[in-house]
Amino acid sequence: MGNKLLLIILDGVPWRNWRRLFGNLEGWVDSGDARVWKLRSVLPSTSASCYASIHTGVAPAEHGCTGNHDVHRLKHKDVFTQVRAAGGVTGAVAHSFWSEFFNRAPFDLVRDIEYDEPASDTINHGRFHTMTGYGLINQMTPSDTDLFATLTRLCEVHDLTYGMLHTCTLDSMGHRFFHDCQEMDHACFVMDEMLAPFLTRWREAGYEVIVTADHGQDARGHHGGRDPLQQEAALYYFGPAKGPGKDDVIDQLQLAPTILSRLGAPIADTMKAPIFLT
Numbered sequence: 566m567g568n569k570l571l572l573i574i575l576d577g578v579p580w581r582n583w584r585r586l587f588g589n590l591e592g593w594v595d596s597g598d599a600r601v602w603k604l605r606s607v608l609p610s611t612s613a614s615c616y617a618s619i620h621t622g623v624a625p626a627e628h629g630c631t632g633n634h635d636v637h638r639l640k641h642k643d644v645f646t647q648v649r650a651a652g653g654v655t656g657a658v659a660h661s662f663w664s665e666f667f668n669r670a671p672f673d674l675v676r677d678i679e680y681d682e683p684a685s686d687t688i689n690h691g692r693f694h695t696m697t698g699y700g701l702i703n704q705m706t707p708s709d710t711d712l713f714a715t716l717t718r719l720c721e722v723h724d725l726t727y728g729m730l731h732t733c734t735l736d737s738m739g740h741r742f743f744h745d746c747q748e749m750d751h752a753c754f755v756m757d758e759m760l761a762p763f764l765t766r767w768r769e770a771g772y773e774v775i776v777t778a779d780h781g782q783d784a785r786g787h788h789g790g791r792d793p794l795q796q797e798a799a800l801y802y803f804g805p806a807k808g809p810g811k812d813d814v815i816d817q818l819q820l821a822p823t824i825l826s827r828l829g830a831p832i833a834d835t836m837k838a839p840i841f842l843t
Contacts, residue, residue, distance in 0.1 A: 566653045566829050570773045570804075571716070572729040572820075574619070574659075575756060576612060577736025577788065579781030582744060583799035586753035589761040590776065590801050600808055602841075604800040604815045606780040611789045612736065613662050615779035615817065620644045620667060620729075622821030622836030636662050638670040642833035644727065644821050645687045651830035653726030654683075656690035656719040658712050660731055664693045681723075690719050696733060704737045709756060713763040720770060727828060728772075731779075739782040764803065773804030773827060775820075806842035815841050 580603055584591065593599035607618040607625055613633045614625040621628050621641040628641055645655045645667050657663055661672040668688045669677070672695070680691050692715050699705045709732050716730045735752055742748040760776070767774050778798035780788045788795040800815055802808060806827060809815070818838035825832045826840045 566648075566651055566726050568773060568828050569726055569771055570775070570824060570827050571720070571725075571727075571767055572619075572824065573760070573774065573776045574729065574731040575735055575776070575778050576731060576733045577739050577780060577782045578753070578778040578798055579744065579783070579794045580797040580799055581794070582735075582749070582753050583778075583801075586750060587757040588754070589757045589764075593764075593803070594801070599801050599803045600811075601799055601801050602809065602811070602813060602815050604777055604798050604817060606796045606798065606817045608791060608796070609789045610780040610791075610796045612733075612779055613666075616662055616731070617666055618817055619779065619820050622818050622833070622838060624818065627835075630666070633662075636665050636670065638668075639666050641835050643667055643687075644729075644824055647825050647830045647833060648727045648828060649686045649689070651828070653828060653830065654690075654723055655688050656692075656716070656723060656725040656728040657688050658692045658716045658719070658728075658730045659694075660733060661693045661695045663729075663731060664688070664691055690723050690725070692716075692719070699737070701741045704734070704741070706732065706734045706737055709734055710759045713760060717763055717766060720767070720772070727824070736782070740786045743786045744782060744784055768803055773802070773806070775803075775824070776801040777820075802842065804842075808843075809841050813841075 617628045617630040620643040696705045738752045777800040782788050783794040822832045822836040823840040
């Protein structure tokens with residue numbers, strides 16, 4: 566496998582907040598070092614359902630996760646299994662839902678919170694958190710700088726072929742404060758500022774990078790339905806591949822086959838959406 570790729574998922578950021586508040590990402594778009602497209606999530610535009618679809622390439626009605634209270638080990642082939650089948654090394658820094666979907670369920674706090682399993686046919690190197698105790702006045706989210714550093718450490722120590730990172734900070738902020746407020750403007754600004762130096766480091770290490778969200782959020786901090794604010798996010802791509810026209814909208818189901826195509830890994834028969842990077 567010649568290419569390496571990282572997928573960075575910032576949970577719950579609507580299209581308008583990406584383009585308005587992420588100055589570093591937008592600056593790289595202006596300089597030509599990145600490209601950006603609108604991405605439309607699956608329905609329901611609920612976190613767990615989107616997580617499952619991003620990596621399996623199939624809709625919630627098919628993979629069976631129809632909401633956040635329906636988390637189980639998925640049966641479909643996914644990005645991790647396909648990269649492993651091609652001989653690549655995989656890693657993930659994310660909410661525990663990702664471990665349950667793509668490694669094993671139920672999540673065991675001691676066994677699964679941190680592991681290194683080179684022989685695994687799914688995720689070789691996992692660093693997960695649970696957000697136990699989460700509520701509107703108690704976010705329980707790790708610092709995003711810590712998460713970015715953890716993924717970087719996995720890349721540099723284990724030479725990941727494919728790594729993914731997921732953080733719930735902005736989703737949690739949106740549920741608490743909604744989106745037309747000083748708190749949310751500042752949270753997006755801080756996320757962009759923390760992400761920027763790691764993007765530079767990842768690119769210098771030879772990684773293609775995709776930065777996107779699982780879904781958006783509307784003006785009342787809600788998502789799950791078809792409203793464009795709930796369903797539409799941005800997708801930034803750093804790398805040499807050619808992409809679609811700037812006004813094209815990417816279907817979330819295109820992510821899995823596109824990532825595998827970039828890595829030279831086999832695309833599962835169930836991943837039927839067209840690739841968007843060539």
